Amino acid sequence: MSTVESELRVGMVGYAFMGAAHSQAWRTVNRVFDLPTRARMALICGRDESKVATAANRLGWDGHTTDWRDLINRDDIDVVDVCTPGDSHAEITIAALAAGKHVLCEKPLANSVEEARAMVAAAAKAQAVGVRSMCGFNYRRVPAVTLMRQLVESGRLGVIRQVRAVYLQDWIVDPQFPLVWRLQRDRAGSGALGDIGAHIIDLTQYVTGQRITGVSAITETFIKERPLPAESSGLAASTGNGSVEAVATGEVTVDDAAVFVARLDGGAIATYEASRFATGRKNALRVEINGSLGSVVFDLERLNELEFYEATGPTAGQGFNRILVTEGDHPYMSAWWPPGHIIGYEHSFTHEMRDFLEAIATGTDPTPSFADALQVQLVLDAVVRSAELGSSWTEVEPTLVTVAA
Amino acid sequence: MSTVESELRVGMVGYAFMGAAHSQAWRTVNRVFDLPTRARMALICGRDESKVATAANRLGWDGHTTDWRDLINRDDIDVVDVCTPGDSHAEITIAALAAGKHVLCEKPLANSVEEARAMVAAAAKAQAVGVRSMCGFNYRRVPAVTLMRQLVESGRLGVIRQVRAVYLQDWIVDPQFPLVWRLQRDRAGSGALGDIGAHIIDLTQYVTGQRITGVSAITETFIKERPLPAESSGLAASTGNGSVEAVATGEVTVDDAAVFVARLDGGAIATYEASRFATGRKNALRVEINGSLGSVVFDLERLNELEFYEATGPTAGQGFNRILVTEGDHPYMSAWWPPGHIIGYEHSFTHEMRDFLEAIATGTDPTPSFADALQVQLVLDAVVRSAELGSSWTEVEPTLVTVAA
Amino acid sequence: MSTVESELRVGMVGYAFMGAAHSQAWRTVNRVFDLPTRARMALICGRDESKVATAANRLGWDGHTTDWRDLINRDDIDVVDVCTPGDSHAEITIAALAAGKHVLCEKPLANSVEEARAMVAAAAKAQAVGVRSMCGFNYRRVPAVTLMRQLVESGRLGVIRQVRAVYLQDWIVDPQFPLVWRLQRDRAGSGALGDIGAHIIDLTQYVTGQRITGVSAITETFIKERPLPAESSGLAASTGNGSVEAVATGEVTVDDAAVFVARLDGGAIATYEASRFATGRKNALRVEINGSLGSVVFDLERLNELEFYEATGPTAGQGFNRILVTEGDHPYMSAWWPPGHIIGYEHSFTHEMRDFLEAIATGTDPTPSFADALQVQLVLDAVVRSAELGSSWTEVEPTLVTVAA
């Protein structure tokens, strides 16, 4: 066990769902992993003084502030963790990088390609002086997902031929569910597509090592008007039931569901679907990848399991092998419990923080980089454009080589 | 139990995979169901005298012939069952209808829209004089599928919003698998698309009561050249392993896989995929349908089960309900075994024959009609056109009202 | 394909549930398997003239009789298939063997050890003159079960250490379900124990190659009085709902459920449970067998699947492998459909008839023999005795070598 020599002081902006999840990870990461540095939960930032004070106390941050500019400029902050809605990612992140802070930015990287490009440029500039940046596609660090990547990378699946990926939820099926910020384009950028579709785009590209080159897409908003919320934040909003008076409504400006077919640059073809209208599906990120020699299947609602089929050996013994990804030699799992003692959703963040801390401490670039995240943004953009053009085939723009000035 | 008064004498054309499955159904249907008429396995037809004689003896047909024109013209044949590859469906079927025979034609109805339209016209003409026709989309008669239809029809799922359907196989993943007739466009019409994609198109349209209006599609042929078979029939072909001499090869002229997004006329959006390259998937027809009030999930490899989610009642008790569709009050199941004693693939044909016999005996039109099957053909056609046009959005042609001359 | 030279004329006694299942098998066996002999469905026997005539017509038997003595004595009958309740097995079977007929007797072999011993003696005597006998433990011929046996036999599981087996149904949970013959000791011998417990005893002994040597058992009759049925046969009985008058009741004289722990002669320990009170379980025969090198898991409600764990190779890739037992190189499956096209419950009987016909035609002894079935009966007897003695440990009596006089 190493002697901890150094400490990285973390300042986090945002304290809602993602803020709570990240806090749990920062609190845990050095308790289970041996790392060359320790994270200190130094400062949390939110706009409402009373709420952020409560959050700091509850979540275990040393201090709090209502001004993110203060946070990124303080000398006693080394790392900035951006957990706000997508519309403020670019501004905060670019400023933090300019201030020399390592940045972890939640996904999606930004609400537009333009913003994402600016962030990539800022990250490249910062990287030249040793400042690290990373985008928070946490599902890469679910052990079963990392294992999928290892299987593909080692050639166990052969040539990847087909990808099918869905991310299905149902939390807005009720037409009376209110118009929270995630249903407003100016705040959230897009709906199911950017929120959860981004995850399956990143995950499948990461696992296959192939990138999407073009898409034909349909997006749909099934419920076009919804009640305005009294007050709401993220997923937790609910309508005031029992109310008899007329409720003001507003327009839903994002997609409820998005589906698309795609080609990948390694020759694979794919289907993707992101939906908040899949009744009964709560957090159903499901991916199947077929290669010439084998296949893998993953379901986030059973994230400790991976199904793996190998088309080798005698036919009579072949089948989908349900691997319980809880062994000490599975990715990240030696830090946790004995085999069969499962982990949960939040552990993916702890693994993310682990890798981010290690990258900073060892002076290497963590992944996914902002450039990786820009490429996901470009896919999202192609999906939106295809849908707007009546589902016509739409090429994904190249990321371009970003030159640090 | 009714006294059987009448008998319908069946002549079947073809004796390979479908011929064997249909024979099992004809042999069984009156043994388990009470029907107003009885099927007699009168005559089987194939081109090779020796083989068809063997097949007749093996499968239990009274006689055999090598000439399908003889079969359809004999006075002692009432019903013609067409189990040949798709390129001969139109000719045989139209002639049989003209000869006044009731016709059951395997799916897909034809290899082209033009042929299918001619068949619809012939069926309409025949129908006017009491001759029945039906297309063999047997999966409609899997009890769990029929139950899905009943649930949708009764409103239990509310407004249907999303459909995701795949039919995945892997029998040609090996590049050395030979160029059998199913891989040749002139014989089979198309590849995975027409063979198995047709099933999920029909099934989802049947269950939802909605029809596909447009698609954006990708088709792909991963392996473009394959060894010519010494001799082969259908799925049973295999390469001569151990051979060291150069093997002649030929071009694969059909799709290995087809994926598309679609809109349905009731407002639903959908993804479809048919593939023979999904390593590890043997016969994985899987369908999920999400409505505003509930969802259903079906998997042909576990065809005795149906998952049903109802978004009503207290949240705490909701979940996907695994219904074992083997109760006496499930469709068709009172004819079989006690609850929990499962049935297999072939039973869908027995149920198909049951309904076809009953329709003939009672003078009603069986479903799916040729017009229904034409509509599936039109969807297949739109998929092919979309794929040829670089995955552009392509409307499904209307069936048009077919007027019997 | 062989030319069929010979024919075996079958006479079946009984026409209820088992009669229907056997008829389906006799009707199908030569249609799908190449065998040196063909079964002819010659004669069916039942006590009620009208009903047996209807059954003969419905199920496809050439003739019928109301006298089983007539059936076993006719010269034009070669094989006797005994499908009656257990109380008449011994008399019919012994007489048929004495008459020189090959006998297939449904399980359990008899209602008492004494009867079973007499039947074993009769079978041994008949065997000496080339007359074959077999007990119908049909689940041995479910392909996944046969595959389990092959895996154990080939050493893939190593030393068998533990067995857990349940056979759960729920058809009499309702206290108003009537007192059918299966709930009467004088007809059925025992309840869940003999009816379904016998299956898991035979199946696990067959698969492991080990025999149960002793047990500690609990049996229970949860509902001790039930309404007398107006008329009933087997599983199909139902109460006359809507009746307002007082219904006569009778005592349930068999067990509703039986549970026991056991030791096997190869060193394994085991748990067994047979129940008709497992609410929600329809036909849940589930078996798991753990060896020093691997494990297998089987579930009759998903009889086309076998889960197989091998504790070899790198830990990171180990898991329960879901084998879809539908490949051509799986037991019996080359006769049926392409991979992934599943079979049902009744196919186990077709496989049973296949092996029985082959044994007769080739002059070999089919299994399970009557002696094998007697051994199961002795286990059942030990269970009953243990339960009667307050769950004390009870040794299973040895089968003894039965000497044909």
Added chain:
Amino acid sequence: MSTVESELRVGMVGYAFMGAAHSQAWRTVNRVFDLPTRARMALICGRDESKVATAANRLGWDGHTTDWRDLINRDDIDVVDVCTPGDSHAEITIAALAAGKHVLCEKPLANSVEEARAMVAAAAKAQAVGVRSMCGFNYRRVPAVTLMRQLVESGRLGVIRQVRAVYLQDWIVDPQFPLVWRLQRDRAGSGALGDIGAHIIDLTQYVTGQRITGVSAITETFIKERPLPAESSGLAASTGNGSVEAVATGEVTVDDAAVFVARLDGGAIATYEASRFATGRKNALRVEINGSLGSVVFDLERLNELEFYEATGPTAGQGFNRILVTEGDHPYMSAWWPPGHIIGYEHSFTHEMRDFLEAIATGTDPTPSFADALQVQLVLDAVVRSAELGSSWTEVEPTLVTVAA
């Protein structure tokens, strides 16, 4: 959100597997739950100065000590958490209670009935002066398990008729796995039986509300000699592979597996199995409970799910309902993530600490009490006695009313 007024200072004895799990829970409990008091991780105790110092730093305890007597006697400790092997539970716990500390003691309560009785007496005496005690059967606080209890308690399952429970692991299947303390009777009390069998005894009694009254049991030690470990702690031990010299061995003095049938005081019958030899099963605690109106099924390896069957309503719609126990109205879950975002093994401890803290703060008695745990111990004792007496029926001793002196 409440203002935290008070603080409870926790001292924990032990820092291996259970120590790490408890630390994670103490660290998290006030971060996710609103409670009237806050836990402070004040002091950790272990025998090895260097190791316990490292553990304190790693796991986040303010201080450490090598003397548990010091820990229980300090004024600045309010709660003692006993995480040592079972042989020291009684001594530490009784002393801590005498010192006026609230005690959470890991299961099993003790290594013998005698010790357990002494602990119950001590707890009763302490309770009289407001000192609380609780035994750490953490699985009661898995939300799906709590939900099962609620379903039974509310009558949704009707009369409980049958219980089947297994807890299967395989970590000592390899005969070269060393003789760690868990395989030594003097340290661990028993083997699989006390370690994991205790969990299923407690869990099923808790859920059903019925208590086991008698058993017939088999225990077995398949591997009777094992290599002595160089040094080992708990589950993490491994053999030094590659060693060629002769390894000293020792006798395994506990059971590898235990199976028993049981009767419960509410009329149910049951089977139980605990095994460390179930190859492929890592942490497979599986429970099924059948009532007259419904059934529930739970699997710890998928602890976010509960299967629930209700035998009401139309037969055609009945099935096992897979409830994803992640909704805000499921037990404990409002503290965590949105629906579908699963939790892990360790969360059961966080819930345990939550309830323990609340009980202390509100002056109520937490459950399971030491008396509850004693009753589990009495069942374990009956199992051992039955096994020693050749699997004869053995009554469970009554707990007796423990009178505080």
